[in-house]
Amino acid sequence: MPERRAPVLSEAKADQGARMSEISARKRIWGWWFFDWASQPYHTLLVTFIFGPFFATVATKYFLGAGLDEQAAKASAQSLWAWNMGLAGLIIGFGAPIMGALADTRGRRIPWIMGFSVMYVIGAAGLWFIALDGSNLYWMLGLFTLGFVGAEYALIFINSQLPELGTEDEVGEISGSGFAFGYFGGLLALIIVLVVFAEMGGGKTIAGLAPGLGLLDSDQMEGTRATGPLTALWYAVFMIPYFRWVHEPLVNKARGTVSQAMGALKASIANLKHRQSLLYFLISSMLYRDALNGLYAFGGIYANLVLGWSVPQIGIFGIVGATSAVFFSWIGGKLDKRFGPKPVIIAAIWVLIAVAVIIINMSREAFFGMPLPEGSSLPDNVLMFAGAMFGGMGGILQAASRTLMVRHTDPASPTESFGLYGLSGRATAFVAPILIGVATTLSGSARLGVSPVILLFVLGLVLLRWVNAKGDSETWEGAS
Incomplete structure (x- = not known):
């Protein structure tokens, strides 16, 4: 039997090698970028701008029906979303490095990406079934978490492929352009939803059309509910270029066991004491990425609960x-290539801190304690500006952070390295939502509830002082 299997494996390698040689390096980069394009709508449509605020509206009505006053109902809705995002963060954080190590011991990443893609599609599609009376809120949170975990786990394996796409000087621009391309995909998906599907006043879309061109029932909010299935369909279609153009060579690695993966992970964590720059970067990025995710998760909810914006307004x-x-991620990639990722990260964090301070000190009635005339448009204009900064600086921050991680990545185990990066980004991902939940509960204010993100940004900024801008390749080369 072994004599018969060897030629088959050799032929398979030859066939796959031929296919890989036919795919240009540029096309492979485009295929890798298409993951960002395909997956971004989960964050744009479901986490931040459409489903998240819609869920908050449904949950608020549910708690009002349970006898809470309006302020308490809004705070309870935000707290419920916060606790669920915290739970999702725990699942992602503690599973990410284990799966990364397991993938490295087995030598393949594509099968894992396929599996997590299935989770993404099922979780997103299931959100169609949200009940307007809030009777199945917890089931919907479960489906949302399933898709969100799938998206984040897949991203770990996608990120681990970045070092293979270019040289150290090139990956910064590749990373930034990938985020820009992904955000453009999210933008296009959002425009389609607002124009064709999501209901606003009068049961019409922002373009004055009947939801789904008349095929959906606006009384049942089917246009807004369709955002989930549309996100799933978008992902399924636009992942095709990734799976066609991004191939991995067949390897002769034996199937690694969970215990082997855990052993490799344990060794990597133990080695962190010899890699001080990586250790400080992981902790720093853990804090500032947690703060950024908190802003993303609650930006639309803040607009809905504090300023009373409708779902279409939040869509704008x-x-x-x-x-x-899109614009700033592309610019950030150019700046990353010119100055390196660390100074780009520092500048983006400072801008995010400043903007967070502004929105926390703003309400419909006052701006930094100064009363506003009734009907003032200042809060709306300021929050719109804040949205531009959160999107732009967030794109820069994520792209440059991915580049700085490449500079700290051992090429012998890239998925495991990015698993640790995933752990740092998600191990405490429950902290920002939980702190927001606690602050919201104690203050009874959705506005003051988001204030903990400032502290997380500041702590992350302080720890960056001990991160080597050029990475720590000398350390892992010596360790290996």
Whole structure:
């Protein structure tokens, strides 16, 4: 039997090698970028601008029906979303490095990406079934978490492929352009939803059309509910270029076991004491990425609960933020290539801190304690500007962070390295939502509830001081 199997494996390698040689390096980069394009709508449509605020509206009505006053009902709705995002963060954070190590011991990443893609599609599609009376809120949170975990786990394996796409000087621009392309995909998806599907006043879309061109029932909010299935369909279609153009060579690695993966992970964590720059970067990015995810998760909800924006208004807010993200991510990639990722990260964090301070000190009635005349448009204009900055600086921050991680990545185990990066980004991902939930509960204010993100940004900024801008390749080369 072994004599018969060897030629088959050799032929398979030869066939796959031929296919890989036919795919240019540029096309492979485009295929890798298409993951960002395909997956971004989960964050743009479901987390931030459409489903998240819609869920908050449904949950608020549910809690009002349970006897809470309006302020308490809004705070309870935000707290419920916060606790669920915290739970999702725990699942992602503690599973990410284990799966990364397991993938490295087995030598393949594509099968894992396929599996997590299935989770993404099922979770997103299931959101169609949200009940307007809030009777199945917890089931919907479960489906949302399933898709969100799938998206984040897949991203770990996608990120681990970045070092293979170019040289150290090139990956910054590749990373930034990938985020820009992804944000453009999210922007296009958001525009389609607002124009064709999401209901506003009178049961029409922002373009005055009947939801789904008349095929959906506006009384049942089917246009807004369709955002989930549309996100799933978008992902399924636009992942095709990735799977066609991004191939991995067949390897002779034996199937690694969970215990082997855990052993490799344990060794990597133990080795962090010899890699001080990586250790400080992981902790720093853990804090500032947690703060950024908190802003993304609650930006639309803040607009809904504090300023009373409708879902279509929040959609416009999303268009502004996503457009800014496209432009600034591309610019950030150019700046990354010119100056390196660390100074780009520092500048983006400072801008995010300043903007967070502004929105926390703003309400419909006052701006930094100064009363506003009734009907003032200042809060709306300021929040729209804040959305542009959150989108733009967030895109820069994520792209440059991915580049700085490449500079700290051991090429012998890239998925495991990015698993640690995923752990740092998600191990405490429950902190921002939980702190927001606690602050919202204690203050009874959705506005003051988002204030903990400032502290997380500041702590992350302080720890960056001990991160080597050029990475720590000398350390892992010596360790290996």
